[in-house]
Structures are given as structure tokens and as C-alpha cells.
Amino acid sequence: MRLSGIKSSRLSQLPRRVRSIQPSQDDDVFANSLRKTLEAHRASNRARLIRKTYPRAPSPGLFRPYIRPENRAGYQPPPPPSLQLTPPAIGPEKAASARKRSRRRTPEPSTYSTDARPETNAIRSVDVGSGRLGQTPWLSYLTNEGVPGDASAYLDAEIQALHRYLAPSSDEQNRVTQLSAEVSALLESTVPHTPTLVGSRRTGLALAHSDLDFLLPFEDLPRALDKNRRPSPTRPQIRDAHLTLLRQVEKTLQNAPAFRNGVRLSGKRSLALEARHRPTGLLLQFYCGERVPAFTEYLQDYLVEYPSLRLLYTTTRALLEAGALFGSSQAGISPDALAMLLVAFLKMNHGRFPGPHRLGDQLLAFLQLYGRDVDLQSVGVAVDPPGFFDAGILRMNNGPEDSAYLRGQRSLVAAKRTAAARGNLPASRRLCVQDPTHYMNDLGRSCTRTPELQSVFATAHEQLRSACDNWEGSREDSSILTKALQARFDGLEKMREQIVHPQSS
Structure with a gap:
């Protein structure tokens, strides 16, 4: 049935109320869900605005420790020699691309260094296969007067003698004091405030060849003490100001003959300026901050509470230096971490070793705890309150009264878990203190x-325990501690000689 002409014209003049809805071609639009549409748009915007990039070459001055091939992500052990096949021949274009990928994956480490004398040569281990015995220069500092005849007391006397040998002498301390005054005078017109000595030279844990750490006081007015909510001390504005000040110090030191060609600015997490003093060979490090770090005062308090801390630190540091496991340059333990391992041990064993001549027993217990009793790859060490933590222990402590130290431990465990998920095995198994x-x-x-x-701790514990069991009495050349150290101190003696009698720059 057809409509008449009048009715047809009237219908053509009416507005079109019904329109066909075409399916959307945009994957970010969900017709039936506003929430899904907003989430899809947010994800799309984030993908367009934020893109993580990986530089092909390391940044200048950035230190990357050597990682063994078996600890790298995606490592697969090679097949036996009998199963290895001859690789097929490839064209020159594929060979060039393969070499390019190899260079991109394993960039060569930077060879630039400020070292005029490598610190790793201070205390060196003795090759067991060579048949050479370790040196025992600390025996000349041993006082046998009043020392009982048992092995534990003799080991106690040796630990004290080793500390007296490695501690800075009066001449070396005078040279360090003189060097500090020279640095302050040199930077007087560069820095707004006089550099402050911090680190081991301030706490009293320094050995004869320890570095000198200086704090450059930097006044941060927005972080005044009368503010209720202070801004972060690591915000970009202050970091740029610290970098500017360190650049000025770097320029001043480079112009000084004693530091020329021995200054380097480095640091990824915290800016630091390293300078090698050529006449004495000592390494100086400069940092920026508002005041002396709270860690320094914290450590000084525990040195007063636990007098054995200083002597145990000296012995364990010498043990680790001989094994090339001390210092970040060796991908080893830092001085602060080693000190906190000892503090945690002493706090967990408070009152366990009463009476005199117990340093040997404490050293053996320390080596057994961190060498055999716990797995430091999977657990973290807490100092206040003392103890160990991992994901399982933190789940048990997940109560309503969540304290700051538990939140920090969860953060540290989460960082190791994230590294493991990304295939970064060295970071997931690193020491956590x-x-x-x-x-x-x-x-x-x-x-x-x-x-x-x-492994170094466990081996030292076994060797010291065996030496104590087989000890036959004190003689002029007898030593229990050398069984674990097995080190030579030629490099250290040369360094100490250079400190007391500086070379001309």
C-alpha cells in the first residue's frame, strides 16, 4: 500500500528520532560499562606518556660490579664437550648484527678510577697452593703478661693485638689531622661552611688505611626544624644544589697539585665526590647534607655500650679484606653494614659472654651465626629490634599495630622479590641489613x-675452631688467628709508610 503525496510530504518533514547506533571501532570504549572505558583510557594514556628506556652504554662515573655468568638472568649451563655441536656458518651481515647485540648486552666496564694505589692491595690473601704461610705482624703487639694458658684466652689476646697493629699510629693520626686542615683551608673560598669529618674516622672504627669522609654542610631552609611537615631532603631542587656545590669542589681540587687527575664525581643513589690525595695515597670522599648523619651518632652510642664491637670489627674487616669482600668496589659488604651485623649479633647475645677474655668466643659465635646458622641470601638482618626477617616472618607479624620498622622490612623484602621476578638474581640474593x-x-x-x-665466615669458623682444639700452648711464634686470616700485609706496610712520609706531588 502506497501513501498519498500529502502524507508522504508530512512524514519527510518530521525529525528523525530513531537512529541506528553503529558499533564503536575504538577498543577503549565499552558501551555498557563506563568504569571499563575509563580504565582502558587511563591505561592507554599511561602507555603513551611513560615509556621505560634502557641505555645501551653505562652512564659516566657509574660503577657496575662484575656479575658472574652463572648469576646472570637467563643463564643456561653449557652442554658437555661431547655434546657441543659445530655452529653453522652465518653470513657477514648476521655476524655483524650478532656482535652488535653482544656489545649491547654486556657493555664493557669503565676503567677510569681515582686510585693511585688500589685499596685491594692493603691486606691480601695467601695462595694456599703456593705453600707460603700468612704473615703475623700483630704478634709483636701481643702482651703475654697475665694471659691464661687456654686457647680461648690466647685468641682473645691475639684479637686485641691485631687491633693495636691495624689502628692508626700517632704519626699516622697526626698526618690525617694535618690533611683535614689542608682540605678545609683549600675549600674555604668554595664551600659556605667548613667540611666536617664523618665516617669511621669520626666514630673510631678507622684502620690505618681507611678513607676520609667529609660532610659539606648545606643549609636547607624549607626543612627548618620548626616546620611540622618538612619537604624531602632528596627532592630535585636540593639534589641539583648539591650537584652544583660538588662540581665547584671538584674544580677546586682539580686545580690543586695534590689532587690533580685524581678527582671523580659519582653516585647513583647519593652523590659523592672522590679525590685521591697523591702524596699520602689516602682517598677522600665528600658528601652534602644538613648535619652529621644520625647513623654516626647511633654507632658511637653502641661503641660505648659494647666495647668489644671495635675489636671484633677490626678482625672481621681484616678477614674480609684478605678475601677481597670488603667495600662496594669489590661488590662486597660496606663498612656500615659490617658494623650493623656485629651490633645485631651483640644485641641478640646480650649477656651471653660475661667475664674477661671472651673475645675469641664472641668471634667464633659471630662466624657461626652468619656463616652457617642463617641464609643471608633469603633473610634480612634487623638491628632495632634485633633479629631476622623474611616474607614468612613478616606475615606472622601482620597485626593491627603495624610499626615503622615492620613497614620498612616489608619494603626491603618486596624489593628483593621484585628483583627475582625480573630475573635479576644478584639483586634478589644480595645482603639485606x-x-x-x-x-x-x-x-x-x-x-x-x-x-x-x-663461605668466608664458615671457613674461618672451621679453621679457628680446629686451631683452638689443636692448640698446644703459647709460644713466641704461635698464632691461632693466622689460621683463619692467612694474609700478607706488605701492601699495608707500604701504604702506612707513604702516609707518614708523603711523596712529592
Whole structure:
């Protein structure tokens, strides 16, 4: 049935109320869900605005520790020689691309260094296969008067003698004091405030060849003490200001003959300026901050509470230096992390070793705890309160009264779990020591050779225990401690000679 002309014209003049809805061609639009549409748009915007990039070459001055091939992500053991096949021949274009990929994956480490004398040569291990015995220069500092005749007391006397030998002498301390005054005078017109000595030279844990750490006081007015909510001390504005000040110090030191060609600015997490003093060979490090770090005062308090801390630190540091496991440059344990391992041990064993001549027993218990009893690859060490933590222990402590130190431990465990998920095995197995003054900070971050660290502790414990069991009495040349150290001190003696009698720059 057809409509008449009048009705047809009237219908053509009516507005079209019904329109056909075409299916959307945009994957980010969900016709039946506003929530899904918004989430899809947010994800799309984030993907367009934020893109993670990986530089092909390391940044200048950035230190990357050597990682063994078996610890790298995606490592697969090679097949036996009998099963290895001859690789097929490839064209020149594919060979060039393969070499390019190889260079991109394993960039060569930077060879630039400020070292005029490598610190690793201070205390060196003796090759067991060579048949050479370790040196025992600390025996000349041994006082046998009043020492009982048992092995534990003799080991106690040796630990004290080793500390007296490695501690700075009066001449070396005078030279360090003179160098500090020279640095302050040199930077008087460059820095707004006089540099402050911090680190081991301030706490009293320094050995004769230890570095000199200087704090450059930097006044941050927005972080005044009368503010209720202070801004972050690591915000970009202050970091740029610290970098500017360190650049000025770097320029001043480069112009000084004693530091020329021996200054380097480095640091990924925290800016630091390293300068090698050529006449004495000592390494100086400069940092920026508002005041002396709280960690320094914290450590000084525990040195007063636990007098054995200083002597045990000297012995364990010498042990680790001989094994090339001390310092971030060796991918080993840092001085602060080692000190906190000892503090945690002493706090967990408070009152266990009463009476005199117990340093040997404490050293053996320390080596057994961190060498055999716990797995430092999977658990973290807490100092305040003392103990160990991992994911399982933290789940048990997940109560309503969540404290700051528990939140920090969860953060540190989550960082290791994330590294494992990304295939970064060295970071997931690194040493974890919670900073008692900043619960989110990991003092053991630099130590990625945790299995080797525990192996050194376990071997030293076994050797010392065997030496104590077979000890036959004190003689003029007898030593129990040398069974574990097995080190030579020629490099250290040369360094100490250079400190007392500086070379002309």
C-alpha cells in the first residue's frame, strides 16, 4: 500500500528520532560499562606518556660490579664437550648484527678510577697452593703478661693485638689531622661552611688505611626544624644544589697539585665526590647534607655500650679484606653494614659472654651465626629490634599495630622479590641489613656476593675452631688467628709508610 503525496510530504518533514547506533571501532570504549572505558583510557594514556628506556652504554662515573655468568638472568649451563655441536656458518651481515647485540648486552666496564694505589692491595690473601704461610705482624703487639694458658684466652689476646697493629699510629693520626686542615683551608673560598669529618674516622672504627669522609654542610631552609611537615631532603631542587656545590669542589681540587687527575664525581643513589690525595695515597670522599648523619651518632652510642664491637670489627674487616669482600668496589659488604651485623649479633647475645677474655668466643659465635646458622641470601638482618626477617616472618607479624620498622622490612623484602621476578638474581640474593636510623634503607645493598661472604665466615669458623682444639700452648711464634686470616700485609706496610712520609706531588 502506497501513501498519498500529502502524507508522504508530512512524514519527510518530521525529525528523525530513531537512529541506528553503529558499533564503536575504538577498543577503549565499552558501551555498557563506563568504569571499563575509563580504565582502558587511563591505561592507554599511561602507555603513551611513560615509556621505560634502557641505555645501551653505562652512564659516566657509574660503577657496575662484575656479575658472574652463572648469576646472570637467563643463564643456561653449557652442554658437555661431547655434546657441543659445530655452529653453522652465518653470513657477514648476521655476524655483524650478532656482535652488535653482544656489545649491547654486556657493555664493557669503565676503567677510569681515582686510585693511585688500589685499596685491594692493603691486606691480601695467601695462595694456599703456593705453600707460603700468612704473615703475623700483630704478634709483636701481643702482651703475654697475665694471659691464661687456654686457647680461648690466647685468641682473645691475639684479637686485641691485631687491633693495636691495624689502628692508626700517632704519626699516622697526626698526618690525617694535618690533611683535614689542608682540605678545609683549600675549600674555604668554595664551600659556605667548613667540611666536617664523618665516617669511621669520626666514630673510631678507622684502620690505618681507611678513607676520609667529609660532610659539606648545606643549609636547607624549607626543612627548618620548626616546620611540622618538612619537604624531602632528596627532592630535585636540593639534589641539583648539591650537584652544583660538588662540581665547584671538584674544580677546586682539580686545580690543586695534590689532587690533580685524581678527582671523580659519582653516585647513583647519593652523590659523592672522590679525590685521591697523591702524596699520602689516602682517598677522600665528600658528601652534602644538613648535619652529621644520625647513623654516626647511633654507632658511637653502641661503641660505648659494647666495647668489644671495635675489636671484633677490626678482625672481621681484616678477614674480609684478605678475601677481597670488603667495600662496594669489590661488590662486597660496606663498612656500615659490617658494623650493623656485629651490633645485631651483640644485641641478640646480650649477656651471653660475661667475664674477661671472651673475645675469641664472641668471634667464633659471630662466624657461626652468619656463616652457617642463617641464609643471608633469603633473610634480612634487623638491628632495632634485633633479629631476622623474611616474607614468612613478616606475615606472622601482620597485626593491627603495624610499626615503622615492620613497614620498612616489608619494603626491603618486596624489593628483593621484585628483583627475582625480573630475573635479576644478584639483586634478589644480595645482603639485606636494615638501617636502624632509616627503616626503608638497605645498608647491605652493595654486597651481591653474599654466598662468598658466608663461605668466608664458615671457613674461618672451621679453621679457628680446629686451631683452638689443636692448640698446644703459647709460644713466641704461635698464632691461632693466622689460621683463619692467612694474609700478607706488605701492601699495608707500604701504604702506612707513604702516609707518614708523603711523596712529592
